[in-house]
Amino acid sequence: MVHALVAAAALLLQQADAPQTGPQAGSGSYFQQDIRYTISARLDEPAGVLTGSGRMLYRNNSPDTLTTMAFHLYLNAFRPGSRWARREAAENGRSWYAILPDPYYAYQRLERVSVGGTEVAVRYPGAPDSTVAEFTLPTRLPPGDSLTVVLEWEARLSVVPRRQGRRGRRFDFAQWYPEVAVYDRFGWEAHPLYPEGEFFGEYGTFDVTLDLMADQVCGATGVPVSGDPGWAGARATPETQVTPQADWYGDTLHPTPYTLAPGPSSSAPGGAAPGRKLVRFYARDVEHFAFSCNPDYVYEEGRYHGTVIHALYLPGDSVSWGRGVAVTRAARALEWLDRIYGPYAWPQATLLHRIEDGGTEFPMMVMLGGAGESLILHELGHLYTYGILGNNEWKEGWLDEGFTTFQTGWNFQQRGLGVPSRQTQMLVLGLDLDGWSQPVVQPAEDYRDYGTYARMIYTKGQLICEMLRYVLGEATFERVLREYYARWRLRHVTSESFQEVAEAVSHQDLSWFFAEWLHGEPLVDYGLHKVRRRHAADGWVTDIEIERLSDGIMPVDIAVPVGDSTVIVRARGVERRETVEVRTALKPGRIELDPVRQTLDWNYLNNVEGRTWPLAGSVGRGLEQPRLGWSATTPAVRDRKVVNWLPLAWYDDAGGVTLGFQSRSNYMGRFELNEAQVTWPTGAWGSGDTLARGRWRPDYYVSLRNPVLGRAPRRETEAASWSVEGRTGERVAASLDRSPRFLGPVELQVGTALTLMAVTDARYLDRSRWDDVNTLEITSWATHTRTEESGRTSSRIELTLGERFSLELPQPPCCVLAEWVPGERSLRVGTYARGSVESRHDLRLGAFDLRFRSVAAGTLGGNLVPLQRRFFLAGADPYETFTNPFLRSAGSLFARNGVQYQAPGGGGLRGFAAASSASWLVGFGVEVGWQLVERPARQLFSAVSIAAFADGALLDRNAIGRDAAADVGVGIRAAHRVGPTSFVTRLDFPLLVTRPAAAVAGSGSDGVAKFRFVWSLEEAF
């Protein structure tokens, strides 16, 4: 970041003042070193050790005299002690490379280094990390002079693959030779390897002779100029063409290949040992040399103009890669890249199936985990942005990952295969709005974590390209890309190089754009403030006043519908308020800002004429997407509020059949999470003694969560009000996400809420669980979740201070109503407290799923604690189930006698009756599940498992007359999915219960062992 900012500042100074002859700024002082590698390497199987020996001719084209030289030994990242391993362990809680034992980790060991015949002492400045090696030159290297470095080394790939790797006889070799660091205007770009950031190489010529087992089939950077890479013998069909292009570079090759120094394992110069072969590859204008070999590779060939496409895939890939699939996709990708950038720079492009999933780019070749079209487009795109336009991936990763993600999306859009950018915008806005974003240009290891790095470099980088295309217009933008490629082909590029080209081609000062999007984390929000339409002599004059509500600046297109067409005018978007005048013949229709959704405006709800209200059923015309249907999850949409309408019906004894409707809304899945519910208890089929019939006043429940107004990073707010089934209340709550990372193993949330719950009609109460008193409570909680590969641990602590109160009216004596004095009402109050600590562990052990739960909960206040605020042995307390109409009131469908529904929570003693409650308890539960069936494609019963469980608790003696309680049983669970909503059904048989009288559906005459069951729509814990 320091370097980039200094350079940016230098550039600004240069623009501000008269032209200067500053030595370090702008492309005028560009230089590029010359390197020529001649390497001979022998791969020993099965040890997997490569012995290498090579010579590097280095010409200093810089204006500086060099006194030191730096190399990268990047395979040393994939071993214990490396910065990579440490960083990965810090982020994920584990790193394979930190614990891999000896034969499995990667290494790269420099045996001997000499410069001009003088042996030099190598230093490792980052020790114990040894991914950077440097030494002092025996003699200074002035500008224009050359030197030769002779290197001997040993290298091994790691068994856990990461952009390289080995498995059996498969080898994906990358970063396997000592790679000289780039020397550019910032000095030696020697950089340790971290998970964040990739590579940066000096362009040069590579003459590499590989000594391999004779049956190996090999794909590499460059063309095979002698020896057999094994392609002919690996042809997919006898008709498959094989074009090695051995004569591509003519007779301009290095005069002789470099041979291994004589040693115990080396072959005789000029010839291979028995059972082995020598294959010589040659490449020019490449910044790295990679190769893969595998005796089982199948070879196919394709072509795009003069470029030969080699595909090397596995025998099982004949459908996914073979029959021309991979080579055709590659040819289509090269055609597209040729169109947007310009002609390809090298003779061939190799696609090969590597050990690891995903893909990594190298010059002339990509190592892929599969042959999907978007992966091929992405990785071949890197041959242009990374390979031919060589950027520094530790400093400005967006120039390769952002550009290639952008071109992949652009290609798919042009072919009508979806418009992914709105979804993509939501991904980036998620980080922007929560304050997780970091500048797109900064040293890669300075990102908080890999997740943030990837979102910024890939996704935001893609959006920056899209926004520049919007700012410049498509035609100009296309010219910028082609000019950028033509000017910088096979050279090192920076964001400044790209900006200079964009400014030159468009004749615009774009410093605001690059400063904002590369070095800042702006939020864009424009709102339509006011629209005035006036009738004028020759038609209509419309004054459109827009308001900039956030720090981000973007030009804003304004769509003005006129008759059958739409006029687009563009506001500069710089001022806080800006008025644009539009003259039209006809009266314009509804005005909309940013109709093509390209400004990254986070709040589209204020972009269209018309009002929007927080509650569902609002009149923000065109801003809503109404839906009707049963779904617990509504889709998140970038530019519309989604409102889901749902008819409701349920039953309880006092209200009888209750009918109504509910609407739930969301904007971008995170804002305006509002819910409104209106219901009418009809009294029909209600139970005679508790019937609340004839009360045709509707019930309501309204909750507003996370309004766009008053948004704050990582904060959620809620305000709710209700009058439902004899209870009236209000609630305000706020919570903060205190997770240390955007994507990480640890999630931490803290929150607090103030809740009033008053009983207005006791006929609805289940008196075994709820007293006729009101409560006002303040609750604070914290939840902590840690997710690891083996499972998940979560805990929650909650503390509540409550006030119970009731208005007690003196019983008016019969017939003397007139004497009743209102002032004699008395307010009975009492203070209580409750707290709980719960922790849960989920572990996966092969086919088994182990779950543990422990809970300690207690109340203070003795008899002042209302029944509904005690802890229930079997499960959740009445406040936790209050929003569930099937459990809320006496006689609800799931709360009826004999239904035996278990709502998880409380003491978790699922074998006990829902009414049993305690003032304190310490409980545990353990459950072992074994999956019988998994059919992910099915909606119902997509997974079925059986389980054995045991629950136990110590508790206050008054609860069930014992100090302890326990149950043991077996159960069956099934997973289902209806639309986007996933849920489980659980049936448990608590076969043994220590206190049968308190058991579910129990009686005093029951034995400890009995057939009992409970069921649920949620996991037990």
Ligand SMILES: [Zn+2]
């Ligand atoms: Zn990539």
